[in-house]
Amino acid sequence: MIENGAVLPMFYLPPVDYFTNLLAFKPNVVFEREEHFPKQTYRNRANIYSPDGRQVLTVPVIKGSKNHTVIKDVKISYDFRWQRAHWMGLQTCYRSSAYFEYYEDDFAPFYEKQTKYLFDYNRELLELLLRLLKIKIDIQVTDTYEPAYPHLTDLRTSLNGKNANHTQQKPYFQVFEERQGFLQNLSIADLLFNQGPQALNYL
Template identity: 60%
Template sequence: MMEKGAVFPLFYLPPIEYFSNLLIHKENILFENAENFQKQSYRNRATIHSPNGKLDLIVPVIKGSKSHTKVKDVRISYDFQWQRMHLMSLQTSYRSSAYFEYYEDDLSIFFEKKWNFLFDYNEEVMSLILRFLKLNIQFKYTETFEKSYQDLTDFRDIIHPKHNSLIHFKPYFQVFEERNGFFPNLSIVDLLFNQGPQSIKYL
């Protein structure tokens, strides 16, 4: 059966299952830009494998009208130095991984430059990761918010920190696996830092 396509939200350093699904639907992808912002979702958080276990990296957003802010209007807060903290967490967690240095320079701009809007930030993070993966996808953006789609698979609520992934993940080497065990479906950077150019084969 031919895949008809899918609609995805834009996430910050999305989890591995996000890219596995992008790959399946890569001929016809819609990125959601008309939805309301969802708190406690991957839209502003990523999970990595730190020396002490799973660690959530959260991009703080400026408190506005609680849940009815359009995702494109959500502003990033710089009240504390979260960029420095995220970069240090990534360095502590992955400096000894096989490919960290290979990607570090390109990624570091996201922890130095300031973006006003979360959506723009996520959009540029996404474009860099697609480049890392050498993944060419055909995508457009939604123009209006649709509650549901007839002929597109809808990943806007499926891929969520509180939901278990429907995909079974084969283990791959992780830096602190001996200490903490293997964690499936972490942020794509976990896969990239550990597997490098082989990441796309894993997906």
């Protein structure tokens, strides 16, 4: 049993605050795989900085993935060409950033191949992000659902767009900040594309 660690949800292109928490508790981190899928969370959506401000990228899931569906069983829907839309969105928002071209080939495959399950897709993306950020951690997942973890900091519900992020973030350069100023807690992709190898030092 992991003690003095944290249980984290598995997000799509997680926000910066997610990685701040992950670093604070690593290596004692376990990722929730058995929870019921909560809608309208970072599990299938991410925020990026567009020319018009905050833009939400949502991974559609197959109808029937209601709150009673276990997260590991939630299937991604490909009825809509969301991968093309997300990749075009990322290019539109970050093509002029300092490091988009540096990471472009790492991210592109995630918007071409079709992964069946949302959890698996998010996990593969997380593995990429950890490698790019040079964060070494073994991804451990839950085997059963536990409503509470007495020995862990439970971050399954606190890290969401409805709550203010836990850490006040220092501003870093963002491509469109002259339009709406610094936007806090966007997807880690925003930090990577703007800061590149310095992203870990920022975190």
